[in-house]
Amino acid sequence: MNVEHVIDSLNAARARELAVIIQYMEHHYVAAGLEGMPSFLRQSRGDIWVGSRGSGLSARLAGAPGPVVMLKSIAKVEMLHAQSFGNRVTALGGTPTVTPSERCKASTVREMLELDVAAEDEAVSLYEESLDLCRREGDDVSGALFESILRDERAHLDAFGDLLSAL
Ligand SMILES: [Fe+2]
Numbered sequence: 001m002n003v004e005h006v007i008d009s010l011n012a013a014r015a016r017e018l019a020v021i022i023q024y025m026e027h028h029y030v031a032a033g034l035e036g037m038p039s040f041l042r043q044s045r046g047d048i049w050v051g052s053r054g055s056g057l058s059a060r061l062a063g064a065p066g067p068v069v070m071l072k073s074i075a076k077v078e079m080l081h082a083q084s085f086g087n088r089v090t091a092l093g094g095t096p097t098v099t100p101s102e103r104c105k106a107s108t109v110r111e112m113l114e115l116d117v118a119a120e121d122e123a124v125s126l127y128e129e130s131l132d133l134c135r136r137e138g139d140d141v142s143g144a145l146f147e148s149i150l151r152d153e154r155a156h157l158d159a160f161g162d163l164l165s166a167l
């Protein structure tokens with residue numbers, strides 16, 4: 001097993017987890033601010049936030065948590081992912097990165113959710129590649145970690161996709 005390759009893939013994953021923690025928490029606070037605004041102010045920003053109290057909520061989202069709650073709870077899951085990747089890097093004798101990967105800024109709610117969908121889509125692609133790498137390198141433990149986190153990222157992709165399509 002080329003342990004350096006596995007450590008690099010774990011740290012690449014950890015860097016993007018650190019970035020989305022910041023991204024989703026930032027979007028959580030923006031969304032929380034918008035939810036507290038009167039609707040005419042929200043519309044004047046060129047975007048209408050659809051939340052648990054919004055009138056345009058699709059039937060598919062009925063009963064689901066609104067974006068404010070969802071963004072914060074998904075950010076917490078990403079923290080656990082960052083921690084798990086860091087723990088595995090340490091177990092392999094590496095140093096967990098503390099540098100988040102680059103992220104983009106959004107100016108509207110639609111752009112925020114588009115970024116969130118793109119981030120999860122990127123995670124799914126990256127972790128599928130990482131899982132293949134772990135299998136080639138014969139590292140079943142890291143492979144199982146990527147497999148388990150992939151399930152979460154696919155659920156996040158669906159959740160953000162539903163919110164975006166309800167806008
Ligand atoms: Fe994650």
Ligand SMILES: [Fe+2]
Nearest residue numbers: 120152153156
């Ligand atoms: Fe995620």
